[in-house]
Amino acid sequence: MFTGIIEDLGTIEKIESDGGNLHFTLKTSITNELKIDQSVAHNGVCLTVVAIDGNRYTVTAIQETLNKTNLGLLKEGDIVNIERAMKLGDRLDGHIVQGHVDQTAICTNILEQDGSWVYTFEYDEKLSNITIEKGSITVNGVSLTVVDSKINSFSVAIIPYTYNHTSFKELKVKDSVNLEFDVIGKYVKRLNELRN
Structure with a gap:
């Protein structure tokens, strides 16, 4: 669950194709606060952190996600909006956002x-x-x-x-x-x- 209040901007450093999936490696100022298996919204798309290396982390978008979003159009060097899932008990400054693009x-x-x-x-x-x-x-x-x-x-x-x-x-x-x-x-x- 997210709020739609953007925490940081991430830069796409690498995009790797793996069958029908795309692995995105991003650099952000909050990477050191992330952990593997954490949900993070990227341009509003909830993706799971699968790897962390220094100030870079990797997420994977499967074909279903690529079909419904604009993630497949992203290129290395593009900037994306980043938001971590909200904590229970935090203020809801935006509105209820699921991270499931329609x-x-x-x-x-x-x-x-x-x-x-x-x-x-x-x-x-x-x-x-x-x-x-x-x-x-x-x-x-x-x-x-x-x-x-x-x-x-x-x-x-x-x-x-x-x-x-x-x-x-x-x-x-x-x-x-x-x-x-x-x-x-x-x-x-x-x-x-x-x-x-």
Whole structure:
């Protein structure tokens, strides 16, 4: 379980293919605090630490994860958002995030607004995921508030702190991002489907 509050940025130093899996080796400032078998969110994707070597650690993404996320598009040198699982009893500063990506989206617009930024994303509506105005959404692991909710798109407003401390500063129009829709909204939607 995560909160969507990014702890650190990680740099992908090596990507190795192993059958249908990809092993990502990353360098972060918090590697010395990690342990093998720990869950860490990478751009919102929960992956397990499988090896640690100095200030580098390795995680593995299986084919199922690669099919549903943008991890397969990452390259060596790319920056990713990093968050460790929350501790029981900690404050929940973002919202409830599982680290289970629902689908990807494409960034369609970036608007700078005198010290803040508005990013717009479009996603495939056939998967029946929804956003609501002022609801929660996780974009590449970052807990954000939805503005301008539409059937297959939404926008988020980014404050300077978030811009400077996440990979949003690296994001460009046409880039793919991972989306995790609000878990409470998903349960409400599913219950409504079962009633019909």
